Amino acid sequence: MMRVAVIDDEPLARSGVLARLRGCAGIEVVAQYADGGSALRGLGADPPDLVFLDVDMPVMHGIDVLAALAPALRPLAILLTAHEQFAVRAFALNALDYLLKPIDDERFAEALARARNAHRLRHGGPGLATCAPAPFLRTFMVRVGSRSVLVDAGDVAWIEADGDYATLHAGGRQYLVREPLQRLAGRLDPASFVRVHRSAIVRVDQVAELRALPNRDALLCLRDGTPVRASRTYIDTLTAALGHAREA
């Protein structure tokens, strides 16, 4: 069980986080605070395991709340913000992640998963669940007209989210797969395929160019000339995979 507190001066923002947490197993919301001062007193008296913490609060900023707590009492923290400039200081205080408002459901789930792992590690338990992994996808079953066709994963250059489905781009053609991108991401060999954006997965050996953008996202150009955005959340995984690909 992970004990969670939610700190935001806006009631609507708090209820947004609470609503998202309601469906999550193993989470107990133990407190809410509407300002930095009362949060500091409350967190000091009864430290939760995890806080969702708004950065832009009047009088006492979210980051000042974290900084004012003794390091041993500092809970795991996921920051909520509409801006991104604070990041360096936040990470010096061991914030786990930050969520840009308005909150994206998928990013929320990722941040919470990160917190669960960190929580397990803090309490000496095993890190990631250790169940036998399913084999990676080698072919995709797609429908072309009335026929079913197999597309080899090795022929796929990139995969694009298409609502609840995904579009494979292979050999200049496009195929619709009736599975959401998020689920595909977990079933592909991470040595070959990397998620680069909430709407795209690319085959690592198809990346021809990478250019950083001012907001720390990046733009990729694939071998076939297709530009694909990569968001900062996924950049580290991508550059690591590109590094491995070049060594191999």
Add this chain to the structure above:
Amino acid sequence: MIAQLGDFLRATLDAAHGHEHALADELALTQGYLEIEKARLGNRLAVRMKVDPGLLNAPVPFLILQPLVENAIRHGLALRDTRGALDLVITRESARLQISVANDLPAGAAELEPSGARIGIANVGTRLERLYGADHAFAAGRGADGRFQVSIALPLTQAAPPDRMAA
């Protein structure tokens, strides 16, 4: 959807507002906008983008593509009841950066486009004139294939440094 809209607004507001920025920045911004339109139009909107190698650092006018893409959707693709394609192709032709935006039109589209479409296109033309004077080319209209197409040629001022990844 709301998160996508947030990303797009942040990108347009946060950018250092010079006249020009890198093609990579412009493409990222355009894709952010297209993601919103895709949420709206779903399967009716097919987007194809191609960029020649080594152009991501090339300077282009800030928000030059977005009005063209918006125009292609509002006055072309959104009026169709079947799937239509938007093609954005960026090539290098000697010392020119060539931009082409083409889109399918609704069946039986009238010869004269609505005046709103004309204003958006004319604004882009005026801006290019101010920025580059005689050193650019700009054309818009229906091609022989019946699609609407906008073509722009800009001076490729900066020899793009080789930032290709070694494979």
